[in-house]
Amino acid sequence: MEAVKACARGERRLVASVRRFRQRAQNYYFRKLARYLQPMEYRRVKEIRSRTDPQISVPELLYLRWGIRAFRPRTVVEIGSFNGASTSLMADQVQQLGVGKIYAVDLFAQSTKSKGHGGGYWRAFDHTMQPYTGWFEKIEGDSKTIPWNHPIDFLFIDGDHSDAGVSADIMKYAPLVQPGGCIFLHDYADSPETNSMVKTAVDRTLMCDPAYRLLGQVGSVIAFKKLHS
Numbered sequence: 001m002e003a004v005k006a007c008a009r010g011e012r013r014l015v016a017s018v019r020r021f022r023q024r025a026q027n028y029y030f031r032k033l034a035r036y037l038q039p040m041e042y043r044r045v046k047e048i049r050s051r052t053d054p055q056i057s058v059p060e061l062l063y064l065r066w067g068i069r070a071f072r073p074r075t076v077v078e079i080g081s082f083n084g085a086s087t088s089l090m091a092d093q094v095q096q097l098g099v100g101k102i103y104a105v106d107l108f109a110q111s112t113k114s115k116g117h118g119g120g121y122w123r124a125f126d127h128t129m130q131p132y133t134g135w136f137e138k139i140e141g142d143s144k145t146i147p148w149n150h151p152i153d154f155l156f157i158d159g160d161h162s163d164a165g166v167s168a169d170i171m172k173y174a175p176l177v178q179p180g181g182c183i184f185l186h187d188y189a190d191s192p193e194t195n196s197m198v199k200t201a202v203d204r205t206l207m208c209d210p211a212y213r214l215l216g217q218v219g220s221v222i223a224f225k226k227l228h229s
């Protein structure tokens, strides 16, 4: 009798240790896979960023990447594309997901040095965006005056950084963002290096509007989800 009990105990121990071993192995491979995938995303973002002379950091681009993947937007409007760092990152994601289109709004060739950037960056934009033909459309002009009245799923504002400029972009484009869609803005920061005018405008509008929920902030990229019209 004692021998039978000892045998049953031994079997239970064996089953438990096999289960523990399996769990550990699964966790081990999951952690390994997660570690492997994480640098892959990171490397991809770094590589895309390195194609331009970027004004946006890797963590900020990773946040934009997360936004595109989480919301899977059909219509992405970017205000302020410059030489295409953020545009190419978003286009890369849209291309990978196989759905959506980026509408890249910038003054491009109409800009002058007095508007903040040296000439020729739009040529760099064209070059950067070459691999994404069909996944984006270039809209040249002032975001305040170009004709746009289509619904938007994903809005990224990084254009005119003055209080009046950011406010005008929010007033014009945010109402077109569909409920369930989102708004990302760059340079939301209270520091001398970045333009705190963005913060002033956002705090006065989106931050205190119950139609928007703050999603989070990475670096100086802040994100809101539109809850209702």
Ligand SMILES: C[S@@+](CC[C@H](N)C(=O)[O-])C[C@H]1O[C@@H](n2cnc3c(N)ncnc32)[C@H](O)[C@@H]1O
Pocket: 054, 055, 056, 079, 080, 081, 082, 083, 084, 085, 086, 087, 105, 106, 107, 108, 111, 117, 141, 142, 143, 144, 158, 159, 160, 161, 165
């Ligand atoms: C900070 S850069 C954008 C950087 C870009 N998003 C990136 O991450 O690489 C700002 C851009 O906004 C554009 N811009 C400024 N005022 C604008 C306006 N009123 N309408 C459209 N684009 C504007 C400038 O020409 C410039 O290229």
